[in-house]
Amino acid sequence: DAKTTQPNSMESNEEEPVHLPCNHSTISGTDYIHWYRQLPSQGPEYVIHGLTSNVNNRMASLAIAEDRKSSTLILHRATLRDAAVYYCLNVWRDDKIIFGKGTRLHILP
Amino acid sequence: EPEVTQTPSHQVTQMGQEVILRCVPISNHLYFYWYRQILGQKVEFLVSFYNNEISEKSEIFDDQFSVERPDGSNFTLKIRSTKLEDSAMYFCASTLLRGQLTYGYTFGSGTRLTVV
Numbered sequence: 073d074a075k076t077t078q079p080n081s082m083e084s085n086e087e088e089p090v091h092l093p094c095n096h097s098t099i100s101g102t103d104y105i106h107w108y109r110q111l112p113s114q115g116p117e118y119v120i121h122g123l124t125s126n127v128n129n130r131m132a133s134l135a136i137a138e139d140r141k142s143s144t145l146i147l148h149r150a151t152l153r154d155a156a157v158y159y160c161l162n163v164w165r166d167d168k169i170i171f172g173k174g175t176r177l178h179i180l181p
Numbered sequence: 182e183p184e185v186t187q188t189p190s191h192q193v194t195q196m197g198q199e200v201i202l203r204c205v206p207i208s209n210h211l212y213f214y215w216y217r218q219i220l221g222q223k224v225e226f227l228v229s230f231y232n233n234e235i236s237e238k239s240e241i242f243d244d245q246f247s248v249e250r251p252d253g254s255n256f257t258l259k260i261r262s263t264k265l266e267d268s269a270m271y272f273c274a275s276t277l278l279r280g281q282l283t284y285g286y287t288f289g290s291g292t293r294l295t296v297v
Contacts, residue, residue, distance in 0.1 A: 110224070115289055171216075
């Protein structure tokens with residue numbers, strides 16, 4: 073069980089920022105918040121992860137609420153290539169990844 | 182950037198036949214996984230493997246399934262007697278460290294298995 077709640081789908085315009093929300097109200101103190109995405113006909117791809125502080129990398133930013141019960145993946149400038157299913161996961165440090173249904177992100181040209 | 186390589190990309194087999202799906206994980210990674218995704222459904226965990234033995238397996242991973250790391254580079258998934266319901270994309274993944282403190286998993290592009 074992925075233990076997270078995400079919208080089934082979202083739309084965004086190309087070249088605009090995208091904020092993908094995730095609720096994880098049952099997260100424990102040692103669970104990390106991970107985001108993966110799956111482009112069409114490809115395997116899942118690691119995007120970013122964090123514990124308490126906001127995180128940035130070349131792909132995205134992760135904003136984590138102060139109570140850690142929710143987080144937001146931010147794509148700063150969406151392109152058509154960002155159209156994918158985005159998965160938010162809570163991962164206990166030694167545990168395996170369990171995927172939910174994720175959010176299907178559509179990018180409009 | 183290092184990749185996880187899976188072969189073949191597509192395998193068609195007759196029901197009851199044995200299949201072996203092959204994966205070459207990233208060379209310095211220590212933990213290996215197989216997942217599957219039936220068309221239109223979630224990605225499902227099958228098995229994790231570390232130090233030449235299975236660490237954990239799901240209910241899906243029954244006696245028909247086995248994994249092996251025969252030569253220190255390849256990581257294989259064998260299905261002994263395929264069933265129609267084994268038709269799916271199979272993904273191999275690897276990660277460097279136990280737990281995800283610093284690293285995510287790297288997934289391969291998958292093998293599409295079609296059982297006819």
